[in-house]
Amino acid sequence: MSLQILLSGASGAVGRVIGEVIEADSHFLLAGLASREQFFEPDSEADVIIDFSHPELLARVIPYAVRRRLPLVTGTTGVNPALERKLVDAAEHIPVCYAANFSLGVNLLVRLARQAAHTLDKGFDIEILETHHRRKLDAPSGTAKWLGQAVASARGLDFDGSAVHDRSSRREPRSRDEIGYQAIRGGDVAGEHTVYFLADGERLELTHRSTDRQVFARGALAAATRITEQRAGMVDFADLVLGKE
Numbered sequence: 001m002s003l004q005i006l007l008s009g010a011s012g013a014v015g016r017v018i019g020e021v022i023e024a025d026s027h028f029l030l031a032g033l034a035s036r037e038q039f040f041e042p043d044s045e046a047d048v049i050i051d052f053s054h055p056e057l058l059a060r061v062i063p064y065a066v067r068r069r070l071p072l073v074t075g076t077t078g079v080n081p082a083l084e085r086k087l088v089d090a091a092e093h094i095p096v097c098y099a100a101n102f103s104l105g106v107n108l109l110v111r112l113a114r115q116a117a118h119t120l121d122k123g124f125d126i127e128i129l130e131t132h133h134r135r136k137l138d139a140p141s142g143t144a145k146w147l148g149q150a151v152a153s154a155r156g157l158d159f160d161g162s163a164v165h166d167r168s169s170r171r172e173p174r175s176r177d178e179i180g181y182q183a184i185r186g187g188d189v190a191g192e193h194t195v196y197f198l199a200d201g202e203r204l205e206l207t208h209r210s211t212d213r214q215v216f217a218r219g220a221l222a223a224a225t226r227i228t229e230q231r232a233g234m235v236d237f238a239d240l241v242l243g244k245e
């Protein structure tokens with residue numbers, strides 16, 4: 001039987017791709033849509049909600065999901081602490097999967113980077129390089145920060161204390177306890193992240209490259225498929241789709 005999905009943010013760039021993947025796969029059925037102008041029917045038949053929208057729409061989706069006892073998979077970013085609290089409160093009643101990046105490859109990259117930072121000694125300096133399209137507003141990317149948090153905590157370092165974003169005014173060698181971030185902007189690059197581990201005589205580079213939004217759609221649909229078997233609570237995306245570490 002098909003998984004019946006309510007799609008929030010259906011008119012958006014990611015939502016449209018999710019809609020296309022649903023249409024093309026008989027395992028899934030589009031049971032309802034929400035965007036700025038429309039909202040799900042009060043009682044449409046459904047198994048799960050996927051939301052890639054805007055915090056204002058997510059704020060309406062959360063109570064709907066709780067009232068209908070539907071699991072919620074959301075990738076909406078820019079969620080403030082109050083809305084994050086609402087997600088956590090909702091998770092007392094329904095399973096909630098909330099992730100900043102729904103790419104399976106990026107989630108595995110975070111795990112591999114954490115493992116490398118833990119395994120390799122401090123003779124390996126860590127630097128993170130990311131490349132994105134020319135329209136991107138923020139730097140470093142949220143994913144670069146997430147990678148930085150993973151490797152910093154694996155080394156027992158504070159994320160903010162170890163981060164170095166600009167060396168232009170410094171006249172001193174690099175310390176063992178710093179993690180450098182570099183951002184390249186240009187063209188239509190969907191997203192590339194490399195974590196460097198640089199030692200005397202050798203260098204390990206862990207790289208992930210995204211080429212289109214299908215990766216988020218596939219990740220969200222993989223999570224939606226599995227979350228229906230979960231109990232109420234916050235469900236970790238990587239644990240759900242890659243298995244527990």
Ligand SMILES: NC(=O)c1ccc[n+]([C@@H]2O[C@H](COP(=O)([O-])OP(=O)(O)OC[C@H]3O[C@@H](n4cnc5c(N)ncnc54)[C@H](OP(=O)(O)O)[C@@H]3O)[C@@H](O)[C@H]2O)c1
Pocket residue numbers: 008009010011012013014015034035036037052053054056057074075076077078099100101102103216
């Ligand atoms: N976690 C991940 O892996 C991941 C990956 C990519 C993107 N994202 C996030 O997913 C979200 C959607 O991204 P996108 O690129 O698809 O954005 P988008 O193209 O701007 O689409 C946004 C969607 O939200 C709706 N919306 C926007 N403002 C609204 C408001 N004030 N009230 C109600 N609805 C509103 C839009 O409806 P209308 O069309 O009616 O305006 C549209 O359906 C963003 O938060 C983005 O950062 C997450």
